[in-house]
Amino acid sequence: MFPTPIAKTSRTWQVTYQSLLPLALIMWLLPLLAVMWFSIKPASDFTIGNYWGWPSSFEGFANYYLVFAGSDMPRYLWNSVMITLPTVAGAVALSCMTGFALGVYRFKGNLLVFFMFVAGNFVPFQILMVPVRDMTVDMGLYDTRTGLVLFHIAFQTGFCTLFMRNFIRALPRELIEAARVEGVSEYQIFWYVVLPLMRPAIAALSVLIFTFIWNDYFWAIVLTQGPESQPVTAGITSFNAQYRAMYHLMSAGSLVAAIPPVAMFFLMQKHFIAGLTLGAVK
Amino acid sequence: MTVTALPDPAAAPRRRPRRFRQTSVAPILFLLPGLLFFAVYVIIPIFQSFQISFYDWNGLDRPDGTSTAVYVGMENYRYLWDDPDFWTSLWNNAKWLVLYLLAIPAGLFIALFLNQTVTGIRLYKSLFFFPFVISQVVVGLVFTWFYDPTFGLINEILGFFGAGPVNILGDRHIATYGIIAAGLWPQTAYCMILYLTGLNAVDPEQVEAGRLDGAKGLRMLWYVILPQLRPATFIAFVVTVIGALRSFDLISIMTDGGPGFYSTSVLAFYMWDVALSEFGFRMGYGSAIAVVLFMIMMVYIAYFLWKMWRDERGV
Incomplete structure (x- = not known):
């Protein structure tokens, strides 16, 4: 040591x-x-x-009571929940499938598709901003939680695929081969053989994505506008404008906005760190 | 070609067993939903941004649905070249990139400090990691108040030592450094957790062997420990660089690009401000800035992919 x-x-x-x-x-x-x-x-x-x-x-x-009773804060928090949870579910579901496809099958272009997911996950948000905003407006989803959720699912799929694919790669291949010999169909292999083994990866990813999405600010201000749909990260600035210079309330409000991911981290610490440090050890 | 040239499915012998067809169709079906989403929201928009950067566009459509964009060729890029605010932002990006890397040694230092087995150390580790879990918006607010010239704790501490109050975020020469310091707080925590995991996996036999050979302290760290921490260092480097180039939230919250004109701006912030500011939308110009940022990022992405590709070959 x-x-x-x-x-x-x-x-x-x-x-x-x-x-x-x-x-x-x-x-x-x-x-x-x-x-x-x-x-x-x-x-x-x-x-x-x-x-x-x-x-x-x-x-x-009294201060914390006022945060909840005297402002739109509960609404922002609720929006955050309704943006974060569907995103987690969507991104994890999609990446279980993409990760399975890229981790188990050998086909032409496998590595290319995989690298595309990885590269896309690192691009600056600004290169996507104008077209994504435009598309969201065209779909009539600007300033809605759905518009934000759809984008988040798509973008997080990049990181999640990287994660899931590497996780599935590390599973013993013999399990899948054995199932095939038994005549189990590919879909059943996914559902009954691989998915149960992916539980730790799903847990780790869920906590990570929860934190990432809850803390997102950029897309919140690009794709949403008012208390109807804005998550708490964007809402906190309106909250601070409402209570300008009332530092006791602004402090309480900021802490309230920060609590959910912190609670998530302390409850699911093991999974969180396992997810974050994937690849840090050979 | 006529219809008769098509093979008759009933007459043709089954060339492949069922199993074969399934393993070639299954990956496509499993990939499709994710790939579709990713293509529509990430891959295609990248190309669209490149395209928009050649147009002058306020983001609006005419009533009949056609775009009001006007093709201007390289005009946006030429304008960029003469735009002092662009160069300020780029220069600030460079500062971010270099100084943000301090998170790596700082994270290593804290990890070494905490890599012990005393009672309660688990809680200490979690609490040290804490800043990373908080949103950058809250980190920004917390540090804005921390730096406040009238009541900020930092001036309280400086005052204790007899140093005058400094208005960190109000001085355009030091404001950027103040924001970077705030950014280093969560980033150091991130690097720390990477190194703590890495240290956990360090081979104890090599450490013992090093001890027997008389290696101690820094020599041991440099020759025995750090080589084993290389994967952690690599990940820390990648996430720190990406984080530095993505910096937006803190700037938007702490100074909104000010004081003055864009003195703390970076490309990510400048692009957003140009494209969606209250002074009118300049989507084409914004996209040109985004393309520049994308190209810088692409250097690191390519490096990361190359590294990954090499590892894949090795397996």
């Missing part, structure tokens, strides 16, 4: 390390802790300039 395990080092370094850990963490998260601190202060603290001192009263509950 590298660096040397702490248990094998001198007593002084052990104590230093143990005290450095929390200190480093606080420094690392300082900007975020500052926002948390703001979100529990009352409005009066900001008007009298008591930014960092002890809060004159703890208004955490």
Whole structure:
């Protein structure tokens, strides 16, 4: 193990390390802790300039209540949910199939199609912006959640295919060969042999895509406009405009917008990291 | 050719067994939905953007449905060449690209710091990774307040040491660096998690062998550990470069391209602002900017694909 395990080092370094850990963490998260601190202060603290001192009263509950009751925030959150979940389902379903096709079959152009998915997943969004926006307008889907979902599914399929194909590649081929010898049809192989084995990959991808889509901002402002359809990342700017300079509310609002992916990460940590670090180990 | 030239399916002998036909049709059927979606929303629009970049277009159609676009040839690109805001954006892109790579050594440093087995270390790792999970919009807001000249915590800290307040985002010479620093926060967390996973897989026998040979500290890191971390470094490099070139959210949230005219803009932001700004839509010009950005990105994409292709051959 590298660096040397702490248990094998001198007593002084052990104590230093143990005290450095929390200190480093606080420094690392300082900007975020500052926002948390703001979100529990009352409005009066900001008007009298008591930014960092002890809060004159703890208004955490009232502030967060106002975020939900006094703005479009619940609506934005709901939009985010209704954009994110269908995208996750759609992209994962499509890429299970593309990944299966590219991972199991040998045919001409296999690698070409695969590389096309990989390359497409890395292109800058701006090269797609004008045509995609135009097409969404033409389909009558501009400023709708559906318009956003369709694009997200398509784009995420690139990354998901990369992921699924490599995952299926690593499965033992003998399983599929054996099924074929038994006379199982290709569709049944997909459904009964491969898909059950892909469960960890599906879990990992779902959490990752959830986070990516929830946090998307660019496409939200390109394809949607108002509280009817905008997700929370775009909505937070309208929220901040509504509560301009009311830092206790803006802080609370930002934290609320950030909670779902954070919760997802802590609940599904193992899958999340497995997905993110795919390929980081040979 | 006449109809009689077609083989009669009933008379022709079954050349291939059923199995064969299924394995050639199945991949097409499995690919089709995903490929269709991807082609319509990603592949074709790339070519359309190239095409639009040769037009002057405000994004509108005439009532009869025809486009108002006017073909102008290379005019957009010529205009780009003389556009100072374009060069500012490109220069800022270069700053992003170079400074963003600091996330890799920083991530390695934190990973080495956290690669221990003391109680609660799992929670520490998760909390260090935390910034990556938050949306860039929130990161942007958090850092905007962190930098605020009147109440920002950073000036509070500077004031403690007797240094005067600085208005990081209000000064066009340093604003970009302030935004990059904010971007480094989640990106370092990402690199850290890549390295933590990599360190987990480092061969303990090689480390022991290195120790016996007297390798310690930095020498051990350089000669024994880093070579084994190469896959993690490669992924970290790719995602960091792509992330740097994609930077948009933070700029839009923290400075909206300002202060002044596009002093913190990058190509991704400039393109968006040109094509969809409140001063009128310039889709053709925007597409030309997007094409330039795409070409820069293509260098890295090609490198990544080449690497992948080599690995595929190796298998």
